[in-house]
Amino acid sequence: MIRIKREICTGCEICISSCPYGAIEMVEDRAFITEMCNLCRACLSACPVGAIIETEESRLPTTDSRLMDFSGVWVFAEQRRGKLHDVSLELLGEGRRLANILSTELSAVLIGSNIEKEAKTLIAYGADKVFVADDPSLSDFHDDSYGHILAGLIEKEKPEIILSGATSIGRSFIPKVAARLRTGLTADCTRLGLDGKILHQIRPAFGGNIMAVVICPNRRPQIATVRPRVFKKPIPEKGRKGKVIKVHVPEDISLRTKTLEFVKDLTSTVNISEADVIIAGGRGLGDAKNFRLLEELAEALGGAIGASRAAVDAGWISYPHQIGQTGMTVSPRLYIACGISGAVQHLVGMQSSDIIVAINKDPDAPIFKVATYSIVGDALEVIPLLVKKIKEVRG
Amino acid sequence: MNIIVCIKQVPDTSEVRINPETNTLIREGVPSIVNPFDMYAIEEGLRIKEMIGGKVTAISMGPPQALEALKEAFSLGVDEVILISDRAFAGSDTLATSYTLSKAIEKIGLFDIILCGKQAIDGDTAQVGPELAEHLGIPFVTSVKKIDEIREGYLRVHRMMEDGYDVIETRPPALLTVVKEINEPRPPSLKRKIQAKNLQVPVWRKEDLDVDEKRLGLKGSPTQVLRIFPPEIKGERKILEGNLEEQIYKLVSELKGLGIL
Ligand SMILES: Cc1cc2nc3c(=O)[nH]c(=O)nc-3n(C[C@H](O)[C@H](O)[C@H](O)COP(=O)(O)OP(=O)(O)OC[C@H]3O[C@@H](n4cnc5c(N)ncnc54)[C@H](O)[C@@H]3O)c2cc1C
Ligand SMILES: Nc1ncnc2c1ncn2[C@@H]1O[C@H](COP(=O)(O)O)[C@@H](O)[C@H]1O
Secondary structure (H helix, E strand, C coil): CEEECCCCCCCCCHHHHHCCCCCEEEECCEEEECCCCCCCCCCCCCCCCCCEEECHHHCCCCCCHHHHHCCCEEEEECEECCEECHHHHHHHHHHHHHHHHHCCCEEEEEEECCCCCHHHHHHHCCCCEEEEEECHHHCCCCHHHHHHHHHHHHHHHCCCEEEEECCHHHHHHHHHHHHHHCCCEEEEECEEEEECCEEEEEEEECCCCEEEEEECCCCCCEEEEECCCCCCCCCCCCCCCCEEEECCCCCCCCCCEEEEEEEECCCCCCCCCCCCEEEEECHHHCCHHHHHHHHHHHHHHCCEEEECHHHHHCCCCCHHHEECCCCECCCCCEEEEECCCCCHHHHCCCCCCCEEEEEECCCCCCHHHHCCEEEECCHHHHHHHHHHHHHHHHC | CEEEEECCEEECHHHCEEECCCCEEECCCCCEEECHHHHHHHHHHHHHHHHHCCEEEEEEECCHHHHHHHHHHHHHCCCEEEEECCHHHCCCCHHHHHHHHHHHHHHHCCCCEEEEECCCCCCCCCCHHHHHHHHHCCCEEEEEEEEEEEECCEEEEEEEECCEEEEEEECCCEEEEECHHHCCCCCCCHHHHHHHHCCCCCEECHHHCCCCHHHCCCCCCCCEEEEEECCCCCCCCECCCCCHHHHHHHHHHHHHHCCCC
16 A cells, blocks of 8 residues: 655645546645545655555565576467467577576467477577477467467476567467466566566556556466567577477367458558558648658668558558557657657557657647657658669669 | 456556656656457447447446446447456566466356457566466467457458468457457447446455465566666767758768668
8 A cells, every 4th residue: 555654744745746547636735645646656656755655565575585486588379370470589588688687597488380390499599498389270370379378388487577468469369378377467678687586577658758666576377478679689500409398289169250361451561560661641641642752762772661640540551550659559760750740659569669760741740849850841842752763872 | 258358557657757866767747548459349349249249348447446447348339347456466477467367257157259458568578468378278369450250159360470471260259359450449429428427337346356366466466666767868869960961861871870871
C-alpha cells in the first residue's frame, strides 16, 4: 500500500500532479490517497519531504528458496514457414550476454515442422543447447500447441529467464504460457539489465512518454518479450559446438483452432515493424495516387511504407501500415514523415525512431518538434527531388 | 449468443508526460477515456448481436470511476454492465487482472464470445486477453481484424500478422482480441446517453467472487514497477540551410555520412 504520513505532509500539493491515475486528493490540507491508486509508485519520489511511503505488508517475501532451482537463459526461436525470424537471432546475442553474466547456459527453443536444420544456425549465433520440437502438426503456429510445448519444457527444465520477440506470434502465445505458469511477463522491452539474478526489464509505457523498469522478483521464470531491432544480431560463429535436444511432441495436443490459409498483404514488401527505414505519408499527400511517390522513395532507400491514421481512414493505404496509438509502434533508424501533422497519437508510435525527417508545408506543424531534420515545403515537390538526389549520390 | 466485452478505463496517454527534473509524472488535467481498442470490441459485440441475436455485457475492473467507462458502453447500446471494483484489486498486474476478470466471468456464467481490445494504451501489454482465456480454459485468437463467419458452434476470423493475415477457425466459447480495422464504431445514441446518466451500475466486490485472495491485487502480481524515468531524447535537431534544393542535398549527404545511404 502507498500511504501518506499526515504528520510529515506539508500540504504542498506537489504529489497531486505526479499521479497518473489522479488518485491523490487534499483532505483537510493534507494529501490523501484514494481508491484510484494503482500502486505505480510514481508519487514516492515526488514528495519533497518524504511523507509518502510504501508499506511492505502486501508484498511477498523476496527470498524464496525455490527460486534457486531455476537456472539458464532461454530464447524462443520464432520461425514462420521454416524461416527463422531475425528477432530470435538478435535475442541470442542479448541472451548470451545475460547468460555470461549469470555464468549459465543459453538455450534456444525451436518449434515447427521440418526445421531441425535451423538448430545449427541458432548454435552459430550463440546457443549452447537447442530444444527442437519438430513435427508436421507444428507447421502452423497455434497458441494451443506452441503454448503447450513451451510451458511443458519450462516446467521440466526450469530456466530462470525466457526471451521472445514481441511479434504477432510472441505477443499471442507467451502470455498464455505465463498465465499457465503463473509467473510475470513484461511486454515489449527495449532494454534488459541484471541486478544480481533479477532481470531488469525496461520498457516504454504510456505511449512511449515514460520508461519503466519492471521486475519479477518472486516467481520464475522471468519472461520478457522484446521488440524486433532493439538488439543487434551477433556475428555468427561457424562450426560452433552445441547440443541439439529433441523434444517429444505428444500426439494428443488438443488444437482448438485451425488455420485454413495465410493471405499475404500484397501492399507491403517489407513489414514496418522490422524495417530499418520507413517512409510515412499522411493526409497532406492529398490522395491515394500520391502514395506512389512514397513507394519510389521507399524503393530508393530500401524502406517500407507507413501512414498516419488519416491516410488509412481515407482508404489510401491499408491498416497494417498505420503507425501510432491505434496502429503499430515502430522505431526504425530512419523515419521520413511526409504530409503528417504530428498529432500526439501518431507521435507515440514513432517518436523513438533514431533519425526523423519531417516534410510539411506548415512551419508550425507539431511533427517538427520531434524531427531531427525539418524541411518546410510541399511534399509532392520535395519527394521527387529527394529521390533524384539519392539516386545521384548512389550513382 | 452471449457476448462479454472487457473494457478498461485509461488515462489519455498521449497527454501524460514526465518531469525530467524530478522523474515524476505530470498528469495535469489528463482525461480518462475508454481504451480506444475496446471501443472496437464494444462495436463488434453489438454487431454480432444485431446479426444473430443475443446479449452484450460489458465488464470493467477498476476503481469506482471506471463506471464512467461502463456508462459510455451502455450509451453505445450494450445490454448490461458490471463494475468489478475493490481495494483488494489495486496494484494488479496483467496476471492478477486476468485472474480477477476470469472469476467475474465465471460468475456471469454462460457466454459464447469474449471480446477484448488488442491492448490497453496505458501499459500496451496486450496480455490480459490471452491470459484471461488461459484462466478460463478457452481458445483465443489475438489481433482479429475481421469476423468472417459466426454461428452457433462455429467461428472463423482473420488474424492480423506482420505480413498478411491468417484465416482461423475455432469453436465458441472463445476469446478474441480486436484491432481497429475490424469496424467503425457508431456514435452513442442520445436516448441511451440520457438513460446511462441514471444507470445503477452493479458493483462486484471481492466477496462477490469465488477468488483466492493470494492471487489478487499487488499480492497476486508477480511483476512490480521498480521505477520510472523519462525516455532519452535521441539525437540533436539539425538545421538544413539554403533553398529547397540545397536543403535536400544537405540532407542526403548527412544521411550518407550516417551510413544510411
Ligand atoms: C483514439 C485515437 C487514436 C488515434 N490513433 C492514431 C494512430 O494510431 N495513428 C495516427 O496517425 N493517428 C491516430 N489518431 C489520429 C490523430 O489524432 C490525427 O488525426 C492523425 O494522426 C492526423 O493525420 P495526418 O497528420 O496525416 O493529417 P493532418 O493532421 O490533416 O495533417 C496533414 C498535414 O499535412 C500537411 N500538408 C498538407 N499538404 C501538404 C503538402 N502538399 N506537402 C507537405 N505537407 C502538406 C499539413 O500542413 C498538415 O500538417 C488517433 C486519434 C484518436 C482520437
Ligand atoms: N481492468 C480491466 N478491466 C476490463 N478489461 C480489461 C482490463 N484490463 C485489460 N482489459 C482488457 O484487456 C485488453 C488488453 O489489455 P492489456 O493487456 O492491459 O494491454 C484491453 O483492451 C481490455 O479489453
